[in-house]
Amino acid sequence: MEKLKKKWGIHSNFQFLIICIVFAFTGSASVYVAKPFLVWVGLDRANFPDAWWSGVLYWSMRLLLIFPFYQILLVFFGWVFGQHRFFWAFEKKMLQRMGLGFLFRSNS
Template sequence: MQKLKAKWGINSNFQLVIIFIVFAITGSSSVYVAKPFLEFINLDRTHFPENFWGSFGYYALRILLIFPFYQVLLVLIGTLFGQFKFFWNFEKKMLNRLSRGTLFGSVKK
C-alpha cells in the first residue's frame, strides 16, 4: 500500500480507502447508466437481431458508451467525496496516455 500511496501522492490510508470507494461506485454506476441511455436513444436490446452479430453489436455499443460515462462520473463522484484534484489529475493522465497526443489532443496539466 505504501508504494501505491507514494505513486498517487496520497498521505493517509483514509484517503486511499475513499479513492477505492469512488472507483467502485463509478464502475458500477457507469455500467448501470449505459442501459437506460441506450433505451432513451431508442437503441435497446430489442432493436438488435437475436443472433450472434446482433448481441455483439449491442454489447459493443454498450461498452463504447460505458467509457465516456465512466470518465465523467469518475470526476463527479470523486468531487462528491472531496477528491476532485486527485481524480482530475488522474483523468488528464489517462486521456494523455490513451491519446498519445492525437485522438483527444494533449490535455494540459
C-alpha cells in the same frame, strides 16, 4: 496496496479507501445513469441476432456509449468525496493515453 499508494502519490490508508469507494460508486452509477440513454438509442440485447459476433458487438457498443458518463461521474464523485485534485489528474492522464490529450493543452 503500498504499490498503488506510491504510484498514485497518496500517503494515508483513509485516502486510499476513499479513492476505492469513488471508483466503485462511479462504475455502478455510470451504468445506472446511462441506462435511459441506451434505451433512447435502442441499444438492447434483443435487437441483435443470436450469432457469436453479436454479443461482442453489443457489449463493445454498450461500453463505448457508457464511457463518457463514467468520465464525467468519476470527476464528480471525486469532488463529492474531496478527492477532486487526484481524480482530475487521473482523468487527464487517462485521456492523454487514449490520444485525447489535445483537450487539455493550453494555447499559450
